[in-house]
Amino acid sequence: MTARTTAAHGEPGKQDAARAKQAVLIALDWGTTSLRAYLFDAAGEVLDTRISTAGIMNLPVPAEEGGFDAAFDEACGVWLAQAGVLPVLAAGMVGSAQGWVQAPYVETPAGEDALVAGIVKVRAASGVEMAVVPGVLEPGALPNVMRGEETQIFGALGAQGGADAAPVSQPAAQVGTQTATQTATQAATQPALIGLPGTHAKWVMVEGARIARFYTFMTGEVYAVLTAHTILGRTMKRPVAPDTAAFVRGVTVAREHGCAGVLATAFSTRTLGLTDQLAADEQPDYLSGLLIGHELAGLEAVLARRDVELAACAPRLIGADALCERYRLALAQFGCGGAQIVHRATERGLWRIAVRAGLVVASDRTDQTV
Amino acid sequence: MTARTTAAHGEPGKQDAARAKQAVLIALDWGTTSLRAYLFDAAGEVLDTRISTAGIMNLPVPAEEGGFDAAFDEACGVWLAQAGVLPVLAAGMVGSAQGWVQAPYVETPAGEDALVAGIVKVRAASGVEMAVVPGVLEPGALPNVMRGEETQIFGALGAQGGADAAPVSQPAAQVGTQTATQTATQAATQPALIGLPGTHAKWVMVEGARIARFYTFMTGEVYAVLTAHTILGRTMKRPVAPDTAAFVRGVTVAREHGCAGVLATAFSTRTLGLTDQLAADEQPDYLSGLLIGHELAGLEAVLARRDVELAACAPRLIGADALCERYRLALAQFGCGGAQIVHRATERGLWRIAVRAGLVVASDRTDQTV
Numbered sequence: 260m261t262a263r264t265t266a267a268h269g270e271p272g273k274q275d276a277a278r279a280k281q282a283v284l285i286a287l288d289w290g291t292t293s294l295r296a297y298l299f300d301a302a303g304e305v306l307d308t309r310i311s312t313a314g315i316m317n318l319p320v321p322a323e324e325g326g327f328d329a330a331f332d333e334a335c336g337v338w339l340a341q342a343g344v345l346p347v348l349a350a351g352m353v354g355s356a357q358g359w360v361q362a363p364y365v366e367t368p369a370g371e372d373a374l375v376a377g378i379v380k381v382r383a384a385s386g387v388e389m390a391v392v393p394g395v396l397e398p399g400a401l402p403n404v405m406r407g408e409e410t411q412i413f414g415a416l417g418a419q420g421g422a423d424a425a426p427v428s429q430p431a432a433q434v435g436t437q438t439a440t441q442t443a444t445q446a447a448t449q450p451a452l453i454g455l456p457g458t459h460a461k462w463v464m465v466e467g468a469r470i471a472r473f474y475t476f477m478t479g480e481v482y483a484v485l486t487a488h489t490i491l492g493r494t495m496k497r498p499v500a501p502d503t504a505a506f507v508r509g510v511t512v513a514r515e516h517g518c519a520g521v522l523a524t525a526f527s528t529r530t531l532g533l534t535d536q537l538a539a540d541e542q543p544d545y546l547s548g549l550l551i552g553h554e555l556a557g558l559e560a561v562l563a564r565r566d567v568e569l570a571a572c573a574p575r576l577i578g579a580d581a582l583c584e585r586y587r588l589a590l591a592q593f594g595c596g597g598a599q600i601v602h603r604a605t606e607r608g609l610w611r612i613a614v615r616a617g618l619v620v621a622s623d624r625t626d627q628t629v
Numbered sequence: 630m631t632a633r634t635t636a637a638h639g640e641p642g643k644q645d646a647a648r649a650k651q652a653v654l655i656a657l658d659w660g661t662t663s664l665r666a667y668l669f670d671a672a673g674e675v676l677d678t679r680i681s682t683a684g685i686m687n688l689p690v691p692a693e694e695g696g697f698d699a700a701f702d703e704a705c706g707v708w709l710a711q712a713g714v715l716p717v718l719a720a721g722m723v724g725s726a727q728g729w730v731q732a733p734y735v736e737t738p739a740g741e742d743a744l745v746a747g748i749v750k751v752r753a754a755s756g757v758e759m760a761v762v763p764g765v766l767e768p769g770a771l772p773n774v775m776r777g778e779e780t781q782i783f784g785a786l787g788a789q790g791g792a793d794a795a796p797v798s799q800p801a802a803q804v805g806t807q808t809a810t811q812t813a814t815q816a817a818t819q820p821a822l823i824g825l826p827g828t829h830a831k832w833v834m835v836e837g838a839r840i841a842r843f844y845t846f847m848t849g850e851v852y853a854v855l856t857a858h859t860i861l862g863r864t865m866k867r868p869v870a871p872d873t874a875a876f877v878r879g880v881t882v883a884r885e886h887g888c889a890g891v892l893a894t895a896f897s898t899r900t901l902g903l904t905d906q907l908a909a910d911e912q913p914d915y916l917s918g919l920l921i922g923h924e925l926a927g928l929e930a931v932l933a934r935r936d937v938e939l940a941a942c943a944p945r946l947i948g949a950d951a952l953c954e955r956y957r958l959a960l961a962q963f964g965c966g967g968a969q970i971v972h973r974a975t976e977r978g979l980w981r982i983a984v985r986a987g988l989v990v991a992s993d994r995t996d997q998t999v
Binding site: 396401402403404474475477478480484485489490512516518519521522523524525530533534550553554556558560564 | 768771829845847848854858885894896930
């Protein structure tokens with residue numbers, strides 16, 4: 260396996276060195292299958308971004324042969340050569356037992372200060388020191404864990420729109436300025452619900468600016484294996500374009516007829532096909548809607564146990580745009596029309612934690628907005 | 630792919646021909662991945678059994694090159710050579726759109742007479758005529774289908790214990806004679822619940838000797854893909870022997886903490902491991918219990934909608950012994966202690982339908998017991 264790094268942001272050439280001279284921080288989102296590196300200036304603006312496939316399970320050379328050093332040098336060596344010594348912060352699976360250094364989980368309820376207190380440092384072969392953000396653990400009969408999402412969550416909390424969001428560029432238009440004041444006020448007083456769709460989707464309740472509790476749904480991974488490795492995939496055809504109607508139908512079936520559980524309803528993908536009620540190219544989106552519908556029905560049930568009504572929530576969504584749009588559509592079927600998609604939560608969160616940890620001094624002190 | 634046939638029953642040698650001379654029926658359970666052939670005498674006793682891997686998706690040569698003929702000859706040619714012309718009945722996927730001949734589904738509520746009326750015949754290249762039992766379809770928002778199970782269900786209904794079960798050998802001891810009279814009486818008057826654990830587990834309500842409605846749970850197949858292809862499998866070790874305590878723990882978690890649904894609880898297989906609360910070799914059985922627990926919770930919910938209490942049912946279970954024992958254990962966690970395992974439901978069902986269809990005349994008329 261070889262890692263591939265691409266410069267995703269900024270213009271090439273002579274401007275690179277000039278930009279690097281303004282840099283005050285390197286921050287990494289280092290997961291299982293990818294490494295995203297951001298170069299920040301003192302106002303919290305992203306100067307440059309580099310994206311690599313060198314996730315912790317895909318290092319350019321094995322970990323015991325210096326794989327982490329090699330991946331880090333490949334992603335950030337140019338910046339360090341141009342800018343000299345910079346503080347480095349990293350979040351994600353790089354802090355797991357399989358990572359570069361283990362940053363033990365912080366338990367819920369977990370605020371930013373607890374994350375900062377849990378930071379563990381590792382020194383690269385080059386002498387550069389990297390601060391690694393811990394993950395969060397919710398203990399209990401069904402424990403839950405996150406690594407990386409905690410940083411995105413604090414990024415989303417900082418992205419309340421308006422002037423608060425100034426430290427990372429272009430925030431206002433992407434966060435929904437029309438309700439910015441309202442949501443900023445709500446966030447200070449009421450529990451906030453944050454959804455992170457994906458392979459292992461997470462739903463997080465934030466209370467008093469602390470991660471209070473959260474749930475993990477294996478929706479993305481289960482969808483992948485059902486389509487790739489079970490009888491359901493055999494009759495499916497990929498549609499030319501995403502089929503929104505089939506998706507919504509799946510969500511509705513889960514919501515209205517999901518009482519037997521997803522182990523039962525999933526089979527309808529096949530039987531509706533067998534009975535000519537669901538075309539082959541409708542089946543992938545139908546199944547996707549079905550699984551996301553069961554996820555939201557489960558979320559609705561666990562929220563109801565705490566007297567929280569999903570339909571009354573205005574969740575913030577963090578993730579790939581197209582997937583977040585699907586969730587927004589699915590949430591609407593559950594009567595929850597106020598979902599907002601938050602952009603660049605990762606960069607925001609890394610910057611906030613770096614400031615809180617004293618790795619950098621923000622020029623305008625906008626890190627104190629939450 | 631080559632098919633393999635083994636004689637699973639009866640002694641080899643000279644007795645074969647003598648046995649074949651008493652034969653009155655060949656009956657086949659012909660599924661996707663296997664073909665089981667039974668040779669019956671006029672009392673409904675199984676004289677000989679042959680098991681082949683030549684399921685309809687694993688024929689010795691492709692279907693368009695005579696694969697069905699080849700598989701049938703390989704399994705039953707010896708019997709036909711010894712016994713001369715015999716009636717042949719088949720149930721299972723052989724009657725599907727991908728089978729030898731399509732026997733269109735009969736709709737619920739479906740009794741034995743409806744199955745007999747839906748039989749479709751196909752003539753082999755050798756001239757032998759085979760009667761193929763149709764599957765059953767339950768129409769609706771979430772349609773359900775079965776092929777092969779309908780035959781097992783009528784076999785189980787005939788296996789009420791005591792004298793009723795005489796046409797297939799050794800039934801009484803295997804069906805629970807102590808309650809035979811009681812269950813026989815119940816079956817005539819109350820809905821019966823029959824479970825068929827497996828890749829696609831089915832739960833069937835029988836009312837007035839007709840299949841009234843049923844549910845399919847993809848429990849077995851989902852377990853297989855979660856362990857083989859997701860993150861959950863990566864930390865698992867196969868235990869030396871099945872771990873009953875871990876299995877029951879999974880069932881209990883599904884029952885008591887399953888409100889978020891299986892997409893959420895499945896992840897606890899990993900997080901309990903990460904937090905040293907579930908050993909690697911406990912994880913397979915824990916996950917198995919979790920999935921079966923969710924299946925039974927879903928069954929309990931759909932039964933409750935019809936004012937049927939799972940705990941008050943005495944389900945009959947059809948399937949592999951070890952798996953049925955797991956289900957019996959899981960059912961007990963739901964307060965349902967009266968589950969009985971029914972053996973040789975396939976042979977019984979094939980015989981009953983053959984008699985009802987007039988393919989054979991039973992020497993003692995014991996086919997009329999239900």
